[in-house]
Amino acid sequence: MGYAHASTVVLNDAGKVISLGPSLSVYVDPANQLPFEAVRSLPPEVWQPVQDNTPNYGYSAKGYWFRTQLRLQPGLPRNWLIEVGYPVLDHVECWLIQQGRIVAHWHTGDDVPFSQRPVFHRNFLFPIELTPDSEYQLWLNVSSQGTVQLPITLQTPAQFIEVEQARLLPQAIYFGMLIVLLIYNAFIWIRIHERIYLYYITYVAAMLLGQMGIQGLGYQYLWSGNIWWQDKSMAVVTASFVTFVSLFTDEFLRLWLSKPWLSRFLRGQAGLAALIALGALWLPYAVMIRVVVMLALLATVVSLFSGLLSLKQGSLPARYFVAAWSLFLGGVLLYALQKYGLLPRNWMTEYGVQLGSVFEVVVVSIALADRINHERRKRYLAQKTALEEARHRAVAESRLLYQSLHDRLTGNPNRVLLEQASGAILDRATQSGQLAAFLLIKFAQFHEINNTLGHQAGDGLLKLVADRLDQAVGRLPGIEMLETGSNGALAHIEGVSFAALMVAASEADILLSAKELARAMRETVLYLDMAIDIPVMIGISLYPAHAKDFDSLLRCAEVAVEMVVHSEHDVVIYSDSGNRYSARRLSMMGELRQAMQSDGELTLFYQPKLDLHTRQVVGVEALLRWTHPVHGNVPPDQFVVMAEHTGLIKPLTQWVLQRALRQLQHWQSQGLALGMAVNISARNLREAQFCEQLLAQLHAVQISPDTLTLELTETAVMCDQEVALRVLRHIREAGVQIAMDDFGVGHSSLSYLSQLPICELKIDKSFIFALDRQPDDTAIVRTTINMAHDLGLRVVAEGIESEQVCERLQALGCDLGQGYHIARPMPAEQLVAWLRTVRTES
Incomplete structure (x- = not known):
């Protein structure tokens, strides 16, 4: 197949950017409907040479086909990048052909999600790999609802990075300046709430978004997943820019005072631009972008004209305004003419709006600051006296307020x-x-x-x-x-x-x-x-x-x-239990006394204690439960503490001992050999007749004293050590077992325990819960078990909630255990049935 007017681009220098424009041939498809294979079959005479570095066809709905040939000289890198440096084209399709075979094909453009681009970049990049001394054919199809331009270059990835860094520096400076001015004036608007600053920051924001859209940065970073908005954004943002520029011009130059007719024109122009911005969301982009560009050009001219009229009348702010908008108008004109294809695409025409706009926003921002200073100077003298008086008044009020809210001695808040x-x-x-x-x-x-x-x-x-x-x-x-x-x-x-x-x-x-x-x-x-x-x-x-x-x-x-x-x-x-002034506490203590004298509210639950070596149940712990007719189940840590503070703990302990011993006698008559553990309080040890009453109850039910274990906490023993030791020794001499409960959370030591007449040590459940997961707890439990055994004490672990912990305790040598894994506390009848089930399974 021949290639009329198309010359072969020989890649012989990896250190420079090659413009492919002059080597291109173009075919214009008026209906923009021909497929690629049909275009490949076209005769050579329909192709026309491009010759320009940047083909520019203005606003056109036609399809444009381009082609050229490439050949890589030996010794050069094989990987190259094709860059189409106009990021707002709707449709860009590229083919690379070698010896009649398509070796690469890409389809991208603004109508394709950004994530599907061959390279994540604001411009269209196509990575190609070339074989030295081999002929390649490059084909492109381009169409757009906006202007159609094709600034196309070829370069190595290394050269592209170097060029890109040089391009990004001025872009970063430009956008950075706009953002800084935007934020600075936004803070001023938040502070003083003047409309002129609102108009300024909105038109600068519209300018910023518009330039980001033109440079492809908006689609890359802000709305990369929204194809619909990418298609509409330029028309909407530009029309919004016209809206706020018109309002800003009227407000800044105060035309409503000097030129009412011009003020009305600008406000009408702002309203029209706002309607166009809304219409651009639904109407065809190809139509709306032409309207919007013309409107922007008109708005720029009208704004400059307004500034010149105000300057002629001696307006000081107009000097800044005219200077700013003159250069901006020049940049807009260059850009608009280039968009219509009347000027070539070059550095000046492509970045004219940016150059003019950055000068414009800086000068106008300076003018706004000067306006603030001027108005501040005018108000200063008028406010000075009032401020001085207000200051003296505020100091006096502040002093009085401080004194009313702070203590005079310490200065602390009161x-x-x-x-x-x-x-x-x-x-x-x-x-x-x-x-x-x-x-x-x-x-x-x-x-x-x-x-x-x-x-x-x-x-x-x-x-x-x-x-x-x-x-x-x-x-x-x-x-x-x-x-x-x-x-x-x-x-x-x-x-x-x-x-x-x-x-x-x-x-x-x-x-x-x-x-x-x-x-x-x-x-x-x-x-x-x-x-x-x-x-x-x-x-x-x-x-x-x-x-x-x-x-x-x-x-x-x-x-x-x-x-x-x-x-x-x-x-x-x-806690309510410790509040001597709690009405509920006083009421509940009376109700607890009544509950001890009646049946049904107070009951004993029993939790089994398991021999960890034989896995046999050897005893139970009696636990008191109170089902209040109004408050429901009252936790023991509430009513027991209240009973201790009111002296009711003495009859309550006797009630528990009496019923626990009767239950133990009943079980023994049924052939159940179990031990019974009952908790007692520190106050019980200070009772003069506690030991005698306990032995009398044991004698009354004909129970061997060694089947009863009294449990008390470290704190109970430490409260009054001399009295506690005397009473405990008396109880132990009578044959009753004594256990130290909740060991590990108090202040006693194992050496001190050797002085106590105890038989059993119960390790607090806080050390047992996570025994299989906490190495520190394992070390503490192992040491406690070994030292307790050296003192001749049995060791009970409470709070066993898993088989792993149970096995771990058995390996550590613990004697007995209790906890939810073994069995929850239960009424006497349920315990008997549970024991039968366990023994049957064993």
């Missing part, structure tokens, strides 16, 4: 400010799904210091320790600031009471932080050459668990501080 800040803090905690904690912090025994040193010295010391407390509170995680722009998180409620608000994910996190605060405040204070210890008591109430308003949270925290006084801890979280 209760009023704390209550004001609490509303927003509690709301944020609710929205985030977290807990809010009210920490009431009270210095212990401070009245003794005041009585010793006097109130003046006491005030000085209080200010000193309040500063320390403020710093320590500020370091806690989740602590909330009470004032915006302040580091103050500590409020001075009254006297020696302070408060803070904390937000955390769990109650455990809150308790951990509070304990850390208490430890930090144990450090000795040096004051007036004296070393003084001033510990703190911290009471905590939780929102919304304990209360839902400020006053109630404070009241609950005050109750928690009182609970600290009567406990061995320096941090206590509020």
Whole structure:
């Protein structure tokens, strides 16, 4: 097949960019419908030489076919890139043919998703691989609803990267300047809310989007997946630009004052452009882009004309305006004429709008800044006196406001400010799904210091320790600031009471932080050459668990501080059971007393204890349950604690012992050889007749004492060690078994246990839950078991919830175990049936 007018492009230099335009031949398909094979069969005489570096056919609906020949000289790279540097073409199709065979074919353009382009780039890139001294035919088919141009080059990938870097630098500078000016003036508009700045930032934004669309950056980065918008964007954005430019011109030059008729014309032009922008969303792009380009040219001329009229009348802002729009108009004219094919595509015509626009937006931005300064100077003198008076008034009001919200001695926020800040803090905690904690912090025994040193010295010391407390509170995680722009998180409620608000994910996190605060405040204070210890008591109430308003949270925290006084801890979280003033607590204690005198509400559940070596059930633990007729199932940790605080624990323990021993007697009569474990309280050990009453109950039911085990916690023994040891020894001498419950969470050691008359050690469930996953827990449990065995004690593990943990404990030598994996607590009748089932399976 012959190639009239088409010369072969010989690739003999890998270091330069080769323009393929002069080597192209073109065939124009008027109907834009011929397939590739039909075009290949056309006679040579229908092809015309292009000769130009950039073929430009203006706005045309025709299809354009181009072809040329390529040959690579030996010794050069085989990989090359074909670049079509006009990214707004709707349809670009490329074929590479060798010896009559198609070796590569690409179809791309604006009507194809960006992700399907051969190379991810704003321009159309086609990677080809050439064999030296082999002839190749390159064919292209191009069509577009906009202007049809074909700036086509051939270069190696390395050369393309070098050229691309040089092209991107001015582009980055241009777009960077537009973005900076856009953001700068947007902030000014947000600050002063003047329409002129809104018009300015909108027309600069439209200019920015338009230039990004022309350069292909919009399709590459902003709307790469939206073909419909890529097709419509140029017409819509350009019409929007005209809308806001017209409004800006009218506002900047204040034409509504000097030239009302011109002002009306510009506003009408803005309205027309807005309608065209809407119409461009649905009407054909080929029609709308021509209309929009003409409208943009008209708007630029009218804006410049308006500036010249205002300049003639002596308007100072018009000087900036005319200078800016003169160059911009020149750039728009060059670009528009090039689009219509009246000027060739070169650096000046392609980037004329960018050169003119960047000068225009910079100068206009300077003019806006000058306008602000001018108006500011005009207002300055008029406002100076008023500002001075307002300043004095504000200082006085600020001083009064500060004094009303802060404590005069310590300078900390007072209760009023704390209550004001609490509303927003509690709301944020609710929205985030977290807990809010009210920490009431009270210095212990401070009245003794005041009585010793006097109130003046006491005030000085209080200010000193309040500063320390403020710093320590500020370091806690989740602590909330009470004032915006302040580091103050500590409020001075009254006297020696302070408060803070904390937000955390769990109650455990809150308790951990509070304990850390208490430890930090144990450090000795040096004051007036004296070393003084001033510990703190911290009471905590939780929102919304304990209360839902400020006053109630404070009241609950005050109750928690009182609970600290009567406990061995320096941090206590509020509970209804510890609130001596709780109406429900008082009511429930009376109801608990009635429940002990009636049948049905109080019941005993029994949880089996398993010998881990023989896998036989050897005993049970009696657990008290209360089914309240109104409140339902009341957790034991609530009513037992309340019973301890009110003295009701004594008859309650006797009730449990009596029924547990009767049940044990009944089981033994049925041939069930089981041991019975019952929990007792520290208060039971301080009862004068507890031991005698216990032995009397054992004698009444004819039960061997060694089948009964009394369980008590480390804390119960540590409360009054001398009394506890005397009572426990008496009980043990009578044959009753004694077990230390919840070992590991208290303060005792295994060496101390050797002094106690105990037979059994129960490892707390917190060490057992994740025994198969926590190496540290395994080490602790192994050490505890070995040392307990050395002391001659049985070891019971509570909280077994998996077979893996059960097997792990057996391997570590643990004697007994209980937990949900073995069996949950159950009524006596159900336990018997369960035992039969287990023994049958065994």
